[in-house]
Amino acid sequence: GDSVTQMEGPVTLSEEAFLTINCTYTATGYPSLFWYVQYPGEGLQLLLKATKADDKGSNKGFEATYRKETTSFHLEKGSVQVSDSAVYFCALSDGATNKLIFGTGTLLAVQP
Amino acid sequence: EPEVTQTPSHQVTQMGQEVILRCVPISNHLYFYWYRQILGQKVEFLVSFYNNEISEKSEIFDDQFSVERPDGSNFTLKIRSTKLEDSAMYFCASSRSLNIEAFFGQGTRLTVV
Numbered sequence: 001g002d003s004v005t006q007m008e009g010p011v012t013l014s015e016e017a018f019l020t021i022n023c024t025y026t027a028t029g030y031p032s033l034f035w036y037v038q039y040p041g042e043g044l045q046l047l048l049k050a051t052k053a054d055d056k057g058s059n060k061g062f063e064a065t066y067r068k069e070t071t072s073f074h075l076e077k078g079s080v081q082v083s084d085s086a087v088y089f090c091a092l093s094d095g096a097t098n099k100l101i102f103g104t105g106t107l108l109a110v111q112p
Numbered sequence: 113e114p115e116v117t118q119t120p121s122h123q124v125t126q127m128g129q130e131v132i133l134r135c136v137p138i139s140n141h142l143y144f145y146w147y148r149q150i151l152g153q154k155v156e157f158l159v160s161f162y163n164n165e166i167s168e169k170s171e172i173f174d175d176q177f178s179v180e181r182p183d184g185s186n187f188t189l190k191i192r193s194t195k196l197e198d199s200a201m202y203f204c205a206s207s208r209s210l211n212i213e214a215f216f217g218q219g220t221r222l223t224v225v
Binding site: 051101 | 155157205207210211212213214215216218
């Protein structure tokens with residue numbers, strides 16, 4: 001079945017460092033891809049999305065590009081802030097049911 | 113900005129008891145979902161609901177679980193005869209249509225003791 005694999009955490013960075021969180025997927029169709037963020041004590045918030053190959057999703061300085069050839073959707077940010085500390089989830093939706101399949105989540109800790 | 117609201121934020125229940133988790137989806141949304149996240153694990157799909165019926169459910173969603181939209185605004189998850197392993201954060205989500213992102217509530221932390 002469909003699945004999402006993302007890099008293990010925690011990822012610890014200093015403020016203003018470059019961030020990459022890897023995400024790859026397995027899907028039989030043409031899924032939409034998402035990054036959700038969970039700040040401490042809060043629910044899941046959509047960070048960005050891409051619905052077809054070569055689409056780039058972006059929001060709050062974060063970017064991810066839907067790469068069909070490598071089945072990847074890596075999350076990047078050029079300069080992280082302490083306020084970016086959270087758990088980041090990569091997810092896919094098959095479009096037929098809107099069911100989301102999540103990766104295990106990556107904890108990001110940004111130190112001042 | 114419209115949001116999905118869940119109540120209660122935290123529920124403690126004794127093993128074997130029934131619990132009802134409540135959600136108010138965004139008002140013009142048509143698709144509703146429940147997910148759960150056991151502490152330290154990934155977010156798992158439980159069930160999706162559309163047009164007053166279940167459209168898909170996972171293996172986790174067995175006879176112990178049921179969902180209902182009793183009054184056109186609330187969307188509830190009932191867990192009968194709770195077990196220790198039902199302890200988790202339960203998230204409700206809604207979306208306006210297919211292929212549109214789902215919006216999540218803040219979650220209900222269920223603790224079974």
